[in-house]
Amino acid sequence: MQLAQANFIKRLQYTLEETQCQPNWLEVEQTESWIMNNPEENISVLNKLKELGVYLSLDDFGTAYSSLSQIGRLPLDVLKIDKSFIDNCVKKNQDHMIVRTIxxxxxxxxxxxxxxxxxxxxQRDLLIAEGCDEYQGYLFSKPVAAEQFVETLNKKKE
Known part of the structure; x- marks a missing residue:
């Protein structure tokens, strides 16, 4: 489903009701560039999702040309720091300071x-020291297919 579709919110609400899924079990992730492409309309969509109780996350933060005033208007639960800032955060003080600030x-x-x-x-140790909440990347796991992910989870249960 595309967030920009006129009936997206209604379809999502119907799906949540039909599946008896709690809205906060669902996380909708959007990029900063998507939001900035049409800020008024897209922020309105995010507000409606938030009203439903859906968890909202902003991906690739810092890679588009949004202003800090826009970030304060967004009903977000999660801010994801783009890999481009993480790559050199240990070697370049400027990138370290940007990561700290984010x-x-x-x-x-x-x-x-x-x-x-x-x-x-x-990188992980620097992020821990700066108080980052969670981390993703090849240090922990390469991307895997859904079937392999389920298989790995089942093995951990044993």
Whole structure:
């Protein structure tokens, strides 16, 4: 389903009711560039999703040309730091300071902050020291097919 479709919210609400899925079990992730493409309309869609109780996350934060005033208007639960900032956060002080600032901004706006593209322990350790909430990347796992993911979960249960 596309968020821009006129009946998206109604279809989602119907699906949640039919499946008896709690809205907060669903996380809708959008990129900063999607929001900035048509801010008024897209923020309205996000507000409607939030009213339903859906968890909202902003992917690739810092890669588009949004202003900080826009971030404050977004009904977000999660801010995801783009991999481009994580790549050099250990080697370049400027990238480290940007990562620190994004983490602080997210927390000050009551958002969970997730770092994408974590590839080594130095990056992870820096993110832990800066208070990042969660991490994703090859350090933890390469992308896997759904079947392999379920198989891995089942093995961990044993």
């Amino acid at each position: 983490i602080q901004l997210g927390h000050n706006l009551n958002m969970k902050v997730i770092a994408e593209g974590v590839e080594d322990e130095e």
